[in-house]
Amino acid sequence: MIRRIYLDNNATTPVLPDVLEAMRPYFGEHFGNASSIHHHGQETRAAVERARDSVASLLGCRAPEIVFTSGGTESNNLAIAGLTSADDHVITSGIEHHAVLHACKHLEEMGCEVTYVPVDGRSLVDSDDVRRALRPNTKLISIMMANNETGVLQSVEEIGKIAEEADVYFHIDAVQAAAKVPIDVKRIACDALSISGHKIHAPQGVGVLYVRKGTHLQPLFYGGRHERSRRAGTENVPGIVALGKAAELAMQGFERGEDKKMSALRDRLQVGILAQVEEAGVNGEGAPRVPNTTNIYFDHIEGEAMVISLDLKGLAVSTGAACSSGAIEPSHVLTAMGLRVDRARASIRFSLGKQNTAEDIDFALVLVPEAVARLRELSPVYKKKAVTF
Numbered sequence: 001m002i003r004r005i006y007l008d009n010n011a012t013t014p015v016l017p018d019v020l021e022a023m024r025p026y027f028g029e030h031f032g033n034a035s036s037i038h039h040h041g042q043e044t045r046a047a048v049e050r051a052r053d054s055v056a057s058l059l060g061c062r063a064p065e066i067v068f069t070s071g072g073t074e075s076n077n078l079a080i081a082g083l084t085s086a087d088d089h090v091i092t093s094g095i096e097h098h099a100v101l102h103a104c105k106h107l108e109e110m111g112c113e114v115t116y117v118p119v120d121g122r123s124l125v126d127s128d129d130v131r132r133a134l135r136p137n138t139k140l141i142s143i144m145m146a147n148n149e150t151g152v153l154q155s156v157e158e159i160g161k162i163a164e165e166a167d168v169y170f171h172i173d174a175v176q177a178a179a180k181v182p183i184d185v186k187r188i189a190c191d192a193l194s195i196s197g198h199k200i201h202a203p204q205g206v207g208v209l210y211v212r213k214g215t216h217l218q219p220l221f222y223g224g225r226h227e228r229s230r231r232a233g234t235e236n237v238p239g240i241v242a243l244g245k246a247a248e249l250a251m252q253g254f255e256r257g258e259d260k261k262m263s264a265l266r267d268r269l270q271v272g273i274l275a276q277v278e279e280a281g282v283n284g285e286g287a288p289r290v291p292n293t294t295n296i297y298f299d300h301i302e303g304e305a306m307v308i309s310l311d312l313k314g315l316a317v318s319t320g321a322a323c324s325s326g327a328i329e330p331s332h333v334l335t336a337m338g339l340r341v342d343r344a345r346a347s348i349r350f351s352l353g354k355q356n357t358a359e360d361i362d363f364a365l366v367l368v369p370e371a372v373a374r375l376r377e378l379s380p381v382y383k384k385k386a387v388t389f
């Protein structure tokens with residue numbers, strides 16, 4: 001059987017065994033509707049509230065400030081639509097996930113104005129650009145904490161200060177930052193922050209929106225009074241329990257220094273690849289990054305061909321955001337950083353998870369240089385260069 005190594009954890013992470021064990025009873029004996037007043041309902045209600053406490057501890061907030069949703073996309077949409085109305089002005093960046101960018105496009109169709117601040121060559125937003133973009137009718141700033149493609153971390157504390165001074169809401173898409181770097185919503189001074197279960201070793205289809213106490217949030221859905229009327233709909237109890245467990249494991253991981261071990265593994269992968277492959281480099285080099293991600297360009301190859309070639313050998317990586325894989329356009333993140341289109345197309349994202357080991361990295365360090373060499377053999381430009389020099 002082919003050995004399979006998964007280095008695409010920014011697309012989704014495997015559910016950890018302890019997380020699966022925690023959620024399993026809520027598919028069976030603990031099946032109650034958390035809104036029911038009888039024993040079965042009380043049992044699941046208690047489990048939901050325990051999970052809420054765990055997620056609140058992970059984010060440094062109070063439990064009632066946690067709203068459970070169906071994932072990062074819903075959390076982002078709830079924050080963006082829920083904190084704005086027609087005629088408002090919103091500030092975001094050009095490298096956000098489509099769950100933010102397309103939500104903002106919809107706001108524009110509804111009569112809002114949106115400013116998309118640029119990023120520099122390392123994919124960093126300049127907080128002065130955010131300050132300069134403020135207008136009298138600015139209602140919301142939405143900037144991601146960590147980019148899903150490069151892993152680069154934005155200066156959210158600086159932006160939080162700008163938002164606070166201007167009395168503007170600040171929403172953070174922290175889907176790719178949660179459980180990778182410590183988050184303290186009070187220190188950042190944000191009003192809303194999104195996380196997603198499946199990026200932190202809980203299952204797909206559950207997420208959280210932190211909403212600062214006293215923030216007036218318009219719901220997306222109308223129905224029952226679930227989640228203090230901020231998100232109607234019967235709670236996904238197994239998913240919520242799993243997310244609570246994943247949050248606990250993330251906190252324990254920080255205490256044990258697992259984030260440092262992960263960045264050491266990531267660095268070993270990155271250094272090992274760059275030592276063996278010429279005409280390659282790191283996108284976002286020099287910027288602060290989450291510990292699990294590196295995005296590397298390999299000139300003279302097609303990223304999609306590289307993903308397929310590596311997959312055939314048992315290594316799963318990605319060319320960028322999973323939802324745009326297969327699309328003809330190069331990544332909007334990499335082009336916003338100023339990468340040439342061919343270099344953006346030649347870029348591969350490697351993203352580690354808690355399950356990855358040093359052996360996995362060694363496996364990748366054999367396969368990646370081989371795949372690049374094979375693909376460059378087929379590249380007419382690279383062949384011509386080889387003859388010329």
Ligand SMILES: Cc1ncc(COP(=O)(O)O)c(C=O)c1O
Pocket residue numbers: 010011070071072073074076097099144146147148173175176196197198205207322
């Ligand atoms: C930065 C970022 N925001 C939002 C999302 C959407 O999260 P979900 O898949 O839970 O809807 C993703 C998923 O890739 C992401 O990477």
